[in-house]
Amino acid sequence: MSDEVAFMLRIAVFGLVAAIVYWFVSYEAFGTVALLLLGGGTGFAAAYMLLQHRREQGPREQLGDTMRRFAGLPRRDPRGPDDYSAENVAVLPLPSIWPLTMALGVAMLTTGLIYGLWLLVMGLAVSGVSAAGWLAAINRENRYGRLEHAAGTDLHEAYH
Numbered sequence: 001m002s003d004e005v006a007f008m009l010r011i012a013v014f015g016l017v018a019a020i021v022y023w024f025v026s027y028e029a030f031g032t033v034a035l036l037l038l039g040g041g042t043g044f045a046a047a048y049m050l051l052q053h054r055r056e057q058g059p060r061e062q063l064g065d066t067m068r069r070f071a072g073l074p075r076r077d078p079r080g081p082d083d084y085s086a087e088n089v090a091v092l093p094l095p096s097i098w099p100l101t102m103a104l105g106v107a108m109l110t111t112g113l114i115y116g117l118w119l120l121v122m123g124l125a126v127s128g129v130s131a132a133g134w135l136a137a138i139n140r141e142n143r144y145g146r147l148e149h150a151a152g153t154d155l156h157e158a159y160h
Helices: 002-028 031-056 065-070 098-115 119-152 155-160
Strands: none
Touching: 002 031, 002 065, 098 119
C-alpha cells in the first residue's frame, strides 16, 4: 500500500465515523450527507488506487507494515534497530519562545488591518522584536554548534 492510499483511507474512515457521530448528535441530514460523501469519495479513490497497485504486481507488504502505514507510522527498518548516535540524522533546534511571539505579532498585525492603526503598529513592533530575537537565537545556536563540532565536546553539557 502506498502512502497516498493510506492517507486516503484515513480520510475515508474519519469521514464515515464523523458522519455516524454527527447524525446521532445533531440529526441534521445535510452535514451527515456531506461527511458520508467525504468518506465515500476518498474511500472509492483509495480502493481504486489499491486495485491499480495490485494489478501492477508490485511488491507485497507484510500485514504489519500495511497496518503501520495505515496508522501513519513509518515502515520498520529491515536492518533492525540501530544505534543512530554514529549517524548524522538530524539537528533539532533548541526550544525557544520566539516562534510563539512571532505568531502573536503576525496575528496582531493582521488584526490591525481590520481594527486600526494602533494594533497594526503594535503587531509590527512585536513581529520585529520576535524576528530579531529568533535570528539571534539561531545565530547563537549555530555559533555554539560549530564550536562544539570543532572542539569535539558537548558545550551544552558543559554549560548546564
